[in-house]
Amino acid sequence: MKRKMPGGWLVLLLGALYFLVPLLGTFEFSLRYRREGYSVEAYRIVLADPRFQATFGYSTILALCTIVVGVLLVVPTAYWIQLKLPKLRPLVEFVTLLPLVIPAIVLVFGYLRMYNSSSWIPLTGSERTTDLLLTCSYVALALPYMYRAVDTGLRAIDVRTLTEAAQSLGASWATILARVILPNVRVAVLSGAFLTFAIVIGEFTMASLLDRPAFGPYLQLIGANRAYEPSALAIITFAITWACMGLIQLSGRRAGGPPPVGAR
Amino acid sequence: MTGSGNRAWALAGLAVVAAVGLAVGQAAGQGNLTQLAAAAKQEGQLTVIALPRDWCGYGEVIDGFKKKYGLKVNELNPDAGSGDEIEAIKANKDNKGPQAPDVIDVGLSFGPSAKKDGLIQPYKVSTWSTIPNDAKDSEGYWYGDYYGVLAFQVNADIVKQTPQDWADLLKDNYKNGVALAGDPRASNQAIQGVYAAGLALAGGNAEKASEAGLKFFADLNKAGNFVPVIGKVASLAQGATPIIIRWDYNALADRDTLKGNPKVEVVVPKNGVVAGVYVQAISAYAPHPNAAKLWMEHLYSDEGQLAWLKGYCHPIRFQDLVKSQKVPAELLAKLPPADAYAKAVFPTLDQQNKAKDVITKQWDAVVGANVK
Amino acid sequence: MPSSVLRTTATTGLPPPSRISWAWVGVVPFFVFALMFLILPTSFLAIGAFQDAAGRLTLQNVLDLFQPTILASYAISLKVSGASAIGGALLGFFLAYAAIAGGLPQWVRPTLLTFSGVASNFAGVPLAFAFLATLGRTGLVTAFLIQAFGFNLYRAGFNLLSFWGLALTYMYFQIPLMVLIMAPAIDGLRREWREAAQNLGASAWEYWRYVALPVLWPSLLGTTLLLFANAFGAIATAYALTGSSLNIVTILLYAQIRGDVLHNQNLGYALALGMILITGLSNTAYIGLRGRAERWLR
Numbered sequence: 051m052k053r054k055m056p057g058g059w060l061v062l063l064l065g066a067l068y069f070l071v072p073l074l075g076t077f078e079f080s081l082r083y084r085r086e087g088y089s090v091e092a093y094r095i096v097l098a099d100p101r102f103q104a105t106f107g108y109s110t111i112l113a114l115c116t117i118v119v120g121v122l123l124v125v126p127t128a129y130w131i132q133l134k135l136p137k138l139r140p141l142v143e144f145v146t147l148l149p150l151v152i153p154a155i156v157l158v159f160g161y162l163r164m165y166n167s168s169s170w171i172p173l174t175g176s177e178r179t180t181d182l183l184l185t186c187s188y189v190a191l192a193l194p195y196m197y198r199a200v201d202t203g204l205r206a207i208d209v210r211t212l213t214e215a216a217q218s219l220g221a222s223w224a225t226i227l228a229r230v231i232l233p234n235v236r237v238a239v240l241s242g243a244f245l246t247f248a249i250v251i252g253e254f255t256m257a258s259l260l261d262r263p264a265f266g267p268y269l270q271l272i273g274a275n276r277a278y279e280p281s282a283l284a285i286i287t288f289a290i291t292w293a294c295m296g297l298i299q300l301s302g303r304r305a306g307g308p309p310p311v312g313a314r
Numbered sequence: 315m316t317g318s319g320n321r322a323w324a325l326a327g328l329a330v331v332a333a334v335g336l337a338v339g340q341a342a343g344q345g346n347l348t349q350l351a352a353a354a355k356q357e358g359q360l361t362v363i364a365l366p367r368d369w370c371g372y373g374e375v376i377d378g379f380k381k382k383y384g385l386k387v388n389e390l391n392p393d394a395g396s397g398d399e400i401e402a403i404k405a406n407k408d409n410k411g412p413q414a415p416d417v418i419d420v421g422l423s424f425g426p427s428a429k430k431d432g433l434i435q436p437y438k439v440s441t442w443s444t445i446p447n448d449a450k451d452s453e454g455y456w457y458g459d460y461y462g463v464l465a466f467q468v469n470a471d472i473v474k475q476t477p478q479d480w481a482d483l484l485k486d487n488y489k490n491g492v493a494l495a496g497d498p499r500a501s502n503q504a505i506q507g508v509y510a511a512g513l514a515l516a517g518g519n520a521e522k523a524s525e526a527g528l529k530f531f532a533d534l535n536k537a538g539n540f541v542p543v544i545g546k547v548a549s550l551a552q553g554a555t556p557i558i559i560r561w562d563y564n565a566l567a568d569r570d571t572l573k574g575n576p577k578v579e580v581v582v583p584k585n586g587v588v589a590g591v592y593v594q595a596i597s598a599y600a601p602h603p604n605a606a607k608l609w610m611e612h613l614y615s616d617e618g619q620l621a622w623l624k625g626y627c628h629p630i631r632f633q634d635l636v637k638s639q640k641v642p643a644e645l646l647a648k649l650p651p652a653d654a655y656a657k658a659v660f661p662t663l664d665q666q667n668k669a670k671d672v673i674t675k676q677w678d679a680v681v682g683a684n685v686k
Numbered sequence: 687m688p689s690s691v692l693r694t695t696a697t698t699g700l701p702p703p704s705r706i707s708w709a710w711v712g713v714v715p716f717f718v719f720a721l722m723f724l725i726l727p728t729s730f731l732a733i734g735a736f737q738d739a740a741g742r743l744t745l746q747n748v749l750d751l752f753q754p755t756i757l758a759s760y761a762i763s764l765k766v767s768g769a770s771a772i773g774g775a776l777l778g779f780f781l782a783y784a785a786i787a788g789g790l791p792q793w794v795r796p797t798l799l800t801f802s803g804v805a806s807n808f809a810g811v812p813l814a815f816a817f818l819a820t821l822g823r824t825g826l827v828t829a830f831l832i833q834a835f836g837f838n839l840y841r842a843g844f845n846l847l848s849f850w851g852l853a854l855t856y857m858y859f860q861i862p863l864m865v866l867i868m869a870p871a872i873d874g875l876r877r878e879w880r881e882a883a884q885n886l887g888a889s890a891w892e893y894w895r896y897v898a899l900p901v902l903w904p905s906l907l908g909t910t911l912l913l914f915a916n917a918f919g920a921i922a923t924a925y926a927l928t929g930s931s932l933n934i935v936t937i938l939l940y941a942q943i944r945g946d947v948l949h950n951q952n953l954g955y956a957l958a959l960g961m962i963l964i965t966g967l968s969n970t971a972y973i974g975l976r977g978r979a980e981r982w983l984r
């Protein structure tokens with residue numbers, strides 16, 4: 051099944067070195083808060099701040115909403131494109147690449163012009179609707195990653211046969227998507243979910259200009275004029291985000307049921 | 315009664331009326347403030363933008379305002395540059411939500427251009443007459459708020475011999491040591507830094523300062539002393555940029571933040587002391603205009619101006635406050651010595667625009683610190 | 687099986703037009719969303735690129751794009767994006783393959799995937815600072831190499847504040863992106879294919895050349911394009927690391943739109959439009975390349 055790849059361990063070791071050493075550099079610097087020697091003072095300061103918990107909680111909830119909306123939007127679309135409308139694929143892919151090259155600040159100024167309190171969709175009128183606007187803008191930001199991940203996952207399975215088999219058993223489109231396709235692209239959806247989560251936690255421009263209490267603006271506040279606290283914050287955020295991803299991974303595994311067909 | 319007696323009575327009467335009038339006027343002034351505060355309280359909040367809490371002690375200024383008048387303050391995007399603030403006003407023209415900034419604090423050159431674009435509204439604070447004429451718009455659209463001079467921020471743990479002047483920076487012992495606090499093609503602070511260096515080398519000749527400044531940095535780069543990283547307090551402490559050319563108030567605030575770890579020295583150079591002025595303005599589309607006006611009154615009151623001084627910024631009414639002896643001695647003691655500021659040069663709008671033009675266009679070509 | 691297939695095709699004897707309209711409905715939500723939250727808000731950008739500061743229509747901004755500094759900045763952006771995309775794609779693919787199909791213990795895969803999730807967005811100031819604190823002149827590794835081995839990295843010619851230093855830093859978020867997106871594709875390489883190839887006497891190299899790579903090629907290409915666009919639009923990391931010495935398009939763009947001094951935002955919009963155009967062109971190239979490869983499948 052899994053052949054022993056000759057350089058497997060070597061590749062992993064080099065990868066680990068490349069990724070962990072810069073983190074080590076940051077960690078070492080964050081311990082230097084006191085002149086006399088290493089201490090965890092910077093961490094104590096960061097963790098004691100009540101705004102840390104409040105903003106991180108807010109961003110986590112927003113991230114989960116973004117993931118749900120993103121999956122609901124992207125999976126059916128990618129599925130349709132593969133199954134029925136392959137000619138539209140170039141257009142859809144181009145659209146999904148746009149958020150990468152359009153500066154976020156241009157996007158958010160566009161939203162303010164279009165959805166402000168005096169327009170016909172007054173999304174900035176209240177806090178909840180602004181949250182909705184922010185969620186939608188996050189879905190837009192995460193679109194490239196979510197789409198590419200789901201598209202890759204759909205390619206790896208035989209969509210046509212699965213659909214025909216399900217249809218011949220009398221399944222409706224909703225059932226096909228929810229109970230046949232989705233479990234089979236679980237890994238891809240999880241990848242997309244990870245990427246979305248990371249983006250939302252760290253996002254700054256949109257949250258700040260739409261005036262919502264998210265984690266990104268808080269990071270910026272701490273990082274702007276301090277030396278050691280930002281490094282401590284970076285390490286803490288890294289650790290907590292990693293833990294959240296682990297949780298998403300576990301819940302995804304339980305929700306997905308038995309391992310998908312063909313993916314061995 | 316004789317004619318002179320009548321005149322005496324008339325004069326006395328006039329004096330009384332004048333005194334009463336002054337007293338009433340004063341009370342009315344106070345009354346105005348109370349009225350303004352009440353109207354602002356009705357609006358409930360103020361939205362500010364681009365005010366980092368550590369910049370000029372804005373954190374304390376905002377908290378003081380909140381406590382004194384019981385208003386909520388929305389702090390948008392403290393990372394914003396002057397361009398962002400203007401864009402934020404434009405994008406929020408029809409928006410009355412909390413994303414629309416009420417007041418802005420921008421570089422000097424943005425004042426007139428914002429006025430031209432109709433983005434700001436005029437307002438003259440009660441202490442208007444004490445603001446120097448060359449730092450305000452005659453019609454009251456924008457007004458200078460504080461200034462600082464460019465100084466060297468030095469990590470004294472790494473740099474053993476603190477440089478005292480621009481020419482010192484070219485010495486051998488500062489290899490890989492000198493950085494600017496921004497991109498000289500876009501940041502006001504960095505451009506003024508180049509201009510200041512040039513002013514020192516050109517012996518105060520404003521015409522030649524920009525070119526001389528570019529040449530200085532080209533030499534600095536050739537000697538291997540220039541680090542192209544944008545200097546921040548973290549890179550100062552870490553050692554990547556042990557000497558940063560920065561506004562003195564930022565450098566002093568950083569010194570306090572680091573609390574001696576590492577030791578930081580802030581030196582105003584002997585020559586080429588350039589001051590930079592920022593200006594305040596109220597947005598023409600402000601959702602909370604009364605709160606905005608109250609905020610201005612607060613900033614230009616003695617209390618507000620001294621709060622800025624505590625944040626190491628020289629408030630625009632500094633000379634006036636010193637003359638009326640309202641500045642506490644301990645506050646003055648924490649600033650660099652006053653004679654360092656005696657030579658401070660305030661570039662006019664014209665000079666700034668010219669310098670900006672020359673430096674931004676020629677930085678890449680002349681200095682050639684380009685990464686290929 | 688065959689009879690049910692016949693049944694299916696018999697019942698779908700619906701007139702073609704209604705089947706097509708059914709399919710269009712499926713992608714309507716996506717296009718409505720894209721219109722509302724991507725295309726219309728950036729129409730200001732598209733229109734602004736052809737206006738001057740007073741709002742009159744002009745081509746001056748587009749013409750300004752052909753100044754040597756701006757063309758050079760596009761060139762550098764393309765080079766850095768290309769280098770980090772290809773490097774990230776190759777290294778990411780090896781890493782993903784090693785973890786998923788390379789015979790390593792079970793715990794490696796979920797650890798790598800979750801870590802990649804976090805690392806994929808570890809960019810901007812924290813990343814630049816991490817690399818400065820590690821490989822900068824006063825960095826941890828630099829100091830360690832001098833103390834332990836007497837080897838001075840910088841005297842040997844390495845410089846973090848250079849083109850390759852920036853590409854190296856960019857790979858920190860490019861490689862995880864590749865790993866995450868290629869993971870399901872590698873999962874899809876069925877073991878039956880490998881076994882069948884072996885049975886027919888194919889070597890490992892032939893298996894890759896004739897079976898695995900053709901299957902993976904569209905996904906590999908698509909993800910490399912994503913990596914390219916990702917690096918092309920990145921600004922925070924480059925600005926924090928090489929701010930005043932590297933002339934990439936995004937830095938110029940931000941200087942115009944956000945800067946303290948320049949503020950010719952119409953030129954900024956024109957720059958952004960140029961970036962969108964380049965992304966569109968690379969997308970077209972990708973479609974072309976992929977079309978040729980897909981003749982292999984199905």
